[in-house]
Amino acid sequence: MRCVHKITPQIFWVGGNDRRLERFENMFPLPNGVAYNSYLIMDEKTALMDTVDSSISALFLENLTHVLNGRKLDYLIINHMEPDHCANIEELLHRYPDMKIVGNKNTFQFIEQFYSFETKENYFEVKEGDELSLGGHTLQFIFAPMVHWPEVMFTYEQKEKILFSADAFGSFGAISGNLFSDQTDFESVYLDEARRYYTNIVGKYGDQVQAVLKKAASLDIRMICSLHGPVWRESLPYILDKYDHWSKYEPEKQGVVLVYASMYGNTENVMNLIAGKLAEKGVEDMRMYDVSKTHPSYIIADAWKFSHIVLGAPTYNMGLYYGMQAFLHEMAALRLRNRKVAVVGNHTWANMATKSMLCELEKMKNMEIIGAPFDIKSSMKAHQEPELNKLVDDIYASL
Secondary structure, eight states: OOOEEEEEETTEOOEEEEEEEEEETTTTOTTTTTEEOEEEEEEESSEEEOOOOGGGGGHHHHHHHHHHHOOOEEEEEEESSSHHHHHHHHHHHOTTTOOOOEOOHHHHHHHHHOOOOOOOGEEEETTTTTTTEOOOOOOEEEETTTTTTTTTTEETTTTTTEEEEEETOOOOOOOSSSSBBSSSSSSTHHHHHHHHHIIIIIGGGGGHHHHHHHHTEEEEEEEEOSSSOOBBOOOOHHHHHHHHHHHHOOEEEEHHHEEEOOOOSHHHHHHHHHHHHHHHOOOOSSSSEEETSSOOHHHHHHHHHEEEEEEEEEETTTTOOOHHHHHHHHHHTOOOOOOEEEEEEEEESOOOOOHHHHHHTTSSSSSSSSSSEEEEEESGGGGGGGHHHHHHHHHHHOO
16 A cells, blocks of 8 residues: 655655665674665656665565656666665656656666666766756756765755755665654664664765765755655755764763673673773763674764773783674774773783784874873783872863
8 A cells, every 4th residue: 555745745755664684795684674765756847856675676666657647757866786776777667758867877787787778878967066857846966975875965955945865865774654754753773773774885985985075065945855864855954964073983972881891701890890980070971882792783873972982801812802893893894983082901921912002003094092091911900000090080171
């Protein structure tokens, strides 16, 4: 049964939700599912903004057919060629053989990589700043390369002043009836998942996000329609400010994320002591994660949010504990920077954990080491407490 939402009198949401999918891109947990957004403009000409993942093709095609109500589809605008948004191109061409596929040079390169059917007579290539009139609505194309694929572009609808923003401003989490962010308790329901989505999917490309934010600043934007998550029609400066902070790798707030690996509880004990001592000094809203039990996407998101990180891990097989090694590799791959970091190492016979963590941090930009690294031999002893207190004092002072 169809399920559509009216965005404006002539623009409709024809997407859907997948609450069964376990992991986004087969990597990132989806406890609340994911929305695949697609938008249809009904004017003298009809234009569809992207398609959806193959998992919800049947619902999507029913939604689309219902809104078209017997009309043909004139244009398919492809803002992003990732398969969770382009899976229905072939089916749409079968149904609407005269449909023009609107994209840029990279779009068509990727179409030919993903598909084997002949579509070149349907190609409608656009360049930066080009416009396409649908009648009362005019589309303007704004290239956003590497946000987060090289072919990505935004489409700005000039009449309604809507920015169709590809994956930008998106979020994990399915839509629960309320399509617009102002109809939800966004901070409680979506903000953490929007941050986790940005940091893990787009986070590496902060410089490119900054470039497209500068382009967007010249537009009068009254609504943002992403390919995932709620539609923004109110409080746009709120989400734009989040993206500005995230893409500059600036923390949203002062606070501490404690990330540790511990085989038998001794390293964990030190991390608990640090957290307790910081709490006694008045530090609030800390986060603590065991890298062996928590998916790194959640830890990465909080590392982006907070200003300070405390890392603790033991030596393992003459190197760094594997879970911590993988987490630090992910931090570096996503180019997290501009954080203050304290290091806690543990070893029984080979003192490699502290050295390895410091070495990994050196690969990252503008990561300030707080105090002297604290190292224990198997377990912390009472005579080391003054040294630990000094590290806690240094962390607190840097806050």
